[in-house]
Amino acid sequence: MLLTQGSICRRLYFVEDGALRGYYYLDDKEITHWFGFENDFVTSFHSFITGKPAVENIQLLEGSILWSIGREELDKLLNEFPDVERLLRIAYEKYYLRLEERYVNSQFTSAKDRYESLLRQAPHIIERVALGQIASYLGISQETLSRIRKSL
Amino acid sequence: MLLTQGSICRRLYFVEDGALRGYYYLDDKEITHWFGFENDFVTSFHSFITGKPAVENIQLLEGSILWSIGREELDKLLNEFPDVERLLRIAYEKYYLRLEERYVNSQFTSAKDRYESLLRQAPHIIERVALGQIASYLGISQETLSRIRKSL
DNA sequence: TTCCGTTTTTGACCTTTGTCAAAAAAACTG
C-alpha cells in the first residue's frame, strides 16, 4: 500500500515500471477509479492538491519501480524553475482531457463499448488486474462484465 | 453562439457575468456537458489545448459579459510572466478536481441524488436553464428528470 | 494430489432508467 484513506498524500509518484490502482469504498464495496502504469504520474490528486485527508487508497498491483517527490520539494522546484511549472501545467492539460473523455464515455456509451474500448487502449490490463477491479473501474458490476466477456 | 463544432477554438473566455453552456450532438440529441457562470473560465478545452476542431458548441444562454484572450497572446503572457503559468496551473488543478468529483458522482449516485446535489450547489440554475439541458448535463433523459422533480 | 480460499461464471429475478407517443402547460408573436 502506498496510501491509505484518511492519511494525507504528500507525494507525487512517477511510475517507471509496474502497475498500481487507486480505489475507495462505497458501502463496503471497493471502487477502483484509476489504474496507473508505466510513465504515469500517480497520487491522490485531491489530497495532494488540497492537503486534506485522502478518501482513496493506493495499492501496488505488482513489483514496481517508482520515483517520487514531496510537496515541499516540488514547490521549491516550481519556485526555482519556471520550466517545471510549465511541465506540470501541461501534464494537467493532458490529464484533464483524459478524464474528460472518460467521463463522456461513461455517460453515453454502453458497458460493452466501454470494455471494448478499454481493451483497445490497454490490452495488457486484462492479464494484470482482477476482473472485479476492472468492472468497478468501468462502473459496472462484476457479473455484468463477466457476461460481456462471454458475449464477445 | 461563441463556438460552433468543427471550428477551432482559439480563445479562452472568462465569464464576468452571464451564463453559457457547452454541448455536442450524440445521434441528433443535444448533450450539454457543462455550464459556465460568473467567474468561470470557459472554452472548448479539447480544441483550445490541442488546436484540433471542436466537437462541441458553445452557446450564450443570456446576455453576458465576457473577457477573452487568444492562444498566441496567452502563450506570450506565459513566456513573459511565470506567475501566469502558475495561475493557469492552479486553475487546472481546480478544474481537474471539479471534473473528478462530477465523474465519481455520475457513476455512483442515482439520478435523483445527482439532481438534488445540483440544486444544492447551483440553485439558480433552474431558473436560468431549460429542463432538457439540465437532464443531459446530469446524464439522464428529460422524462426521467421530470419524474424526479415530481417526486420531490 | 488434495484441500482451501479466492475469483469468475451462471441463473433467476428486480430496479432504474430509456424510448416513443401523446397530452398539457408555458412561452412567444403578431
Next chain:
DNA sequence: CAGTTTTTTTGACAAAGGTCAAAAACGGAA
C-alpha cells in the same frame, strides 16, 4: 388575446444493468 411553437409532463412499455445466491474454475500451499 388567439394562434403557434416550444417545453414539460404523463403513460405504457422495453432494455440495460444490478442483486443475490449458488456453482464452477482457478491458484496456490501442504
